[in-house]
Amino acid sequence: MPTNHKIVCFGEVLWDVLPNGARPGGAPVNVAYHLMKHGIDVSVITRIGNDASGKELRKIFSAKGIDTSLFQVDDKYETSRVLARIMDNHEVEYDIVRPVAWDHIEWKDEFIPLLADTDWFIFGSLASREPGSRETLYRLLDQRCSKVFDVNLRKNCYTRELIEDLLPHADFVKMNEAELELISGWHRSLDTIPDQLQFISDKYQLPDVVVTCGAEGAVMFSDGKIYKQAGLKVTVADTVGSGDAFLAGLLSRLLNGDVKSKALEYANSLGAFVAGKDGACPEYDAPL
Secondary structure, three states: OEEEEOOEEOOOOOEEEEOOEEEEEOHHHHHHHHHOOOOEEEEEEEEOOOOOOHHHHHHHHOOOOOOOOOOEEEOOOOEEEEEEEEEOOOEOOEEEEEEHHHHHOOOOHHHHHHHHOOOEEEEEEEEHHOHHHHHHHHHHHHHOOOOEOOOOOOOOOOOOHHHHHHHHHEEEEEEEHHHHHHHOOOOOOOOOHHHHHHHHHHHHHEEEEEEEEEHHEEEEEEEEEEEEEOOOOOOOOOOOOOHHHHHHHHHHHHHOOHHHHHHHHHHHHHHHHHHHHOOOOOOOOOOO
């Protein structure tokens, strides 16, 4: 199901070390995998260590069909490992080891034509935690293309100043319910998700903001309208990567020309599907 659409993802690639073993992951590559499954041409800008675990990550994601030609190799810093713990409510807590290779993604002039020819550039907050990758990200954000900010707040890996500086660069923002409450609460105490979304949109001049609400579904604020999608009942295996699948599903359907309510419905179903599977990148045929 190939399309003519192109997307570039920027940020971390890593090993999620779970109680039952290590799995390849990182939000940008998870999103890229699901976009690729929907026929979208995806490039991932990231950095691995010059070590066996980095070589294995490249091998795994290449086998899944992801273009790894922009995986930089670092001779000083090792490939990232994240210690993940699944809680009783199926949410995941992360201990993100630092510094690692993706903290030091370098600027390349080849990024300029790459972004000039992309539909969307997707970036997150996690890879902005250290100066090296943060400086590269800001140069990428200076390029003329549509930008998607996948907010990914992790303990000791962000500041309010950083998030408030990144938000105005985005044309589209995705976050979870806790992140929405935190960011809107920096300025005003609001009781409902629609009010929080509208405030975020107005405050940072964001045309589109979507929030995932776990089992309760998702809500989107776009062009002054609220779109709501109820959650789906699913037997949860783990929630690792379900938000990444949701974002990829939403963007793929919007690029396909779906109306926003239908795109949100599909994104919700894809996120629920992944939550019912082990790991962030299960095998499946798209569209669901």
